[in-house]
Amino acid sequence: MSDLVQSWAPASMAIESGKVEKTSAQKMNDRDKPWALFSEVGEHGYIEGVTDIMKQHFHIICYRDFLKNPKLHGPKIQAMFVWFNRPASEPSLLSLLPSLKMVANGGVGINHLDLQYITSLGVKVTNTPNVVSNATADMGMALLLASARRIVKGNKIAVDPQTTHLPMTLMGVEVTGSTLGIIGMGHVGYKIAQRSKGFDMKIRYHNKSRR
Known part of the structure; x- marks a missing residue:
């Protein structure tokens, strides 16, 4: 695997047999939570159970809501979660996210990501090997x-x-x-x-x- 890609999971999340155990790190002040861009929640995106967990760590904004006002939302987004190549991490989108620090890919395959371009922006790329x-x-x-x-x-x-x-x-x-x-x-x-x-x-x- 490329050195540009890192496996990732929230350090404050312990998951076993479908159960999530809360730790002190999860009790994050809403003011301190980073903003994350999602594809969407529901049948064609992340299931609600997953987003409920992620909301403990991030302020979540769905892509369709982001597109309504990218100038407002773009500067505050620090993480982007890619699921089935959505949102597509293309220059046209990444140029609107000046504060972006991480692109997290759901799954092990990363050949749909332009690693060289993304990392040239100082953005880390993560994936989830072995999970499924x-x-x-x-x-x-x-x-x-x-x-x-x-x-x-x-x-x-x-x-x-x-x-x-x-x-x-x-x-x-x-x-x-x-x-x-x-x-x-x-x-x-x-x-x-x-x-x-x-x-x-x-x-x-x-x-x-x-x-």
Whole structure:
């Protein structure tokens, strides 16, 4: 990983099994909280539970509200939280944020960020490696099983009131004992390989280094 990127989580936040424990550092005076720019709150952005936690540390302003008066909001924003490449950290936006100190990317991938340009402004870039590796691997295995066993097609036929029988072709192909190819044995690829052991699968992978 580039030296320009740092993994980040609020030092004053302890999260375990979905529970958040408050520490003395969380009891921050509203006057001292920095301002942070978010994409939006809700279905297409950060879930409300996350923003409730972040509000303990930041004054939050959503991107659409920011656009209504960028001259007013821009100078006070010190952090920007990027989720699914929104807000896009482009020069047209960053030029409006003279006090910006950090761009925090939700997720490990940072190839959508112009690291050289952002850091040239004296702004730090952070990401969150390993946070969703297990969840992503779970989803990968779920999709693999659904595809191999034709689960989606089978469900549509099963719930159709006109269905009189289920054709044997809906059984798909057997997963147990089959060969799984993994391109890129990173954190997620390795987690998928671990899960495939439960199906006695043979692993073939391509990676820059041996795992």
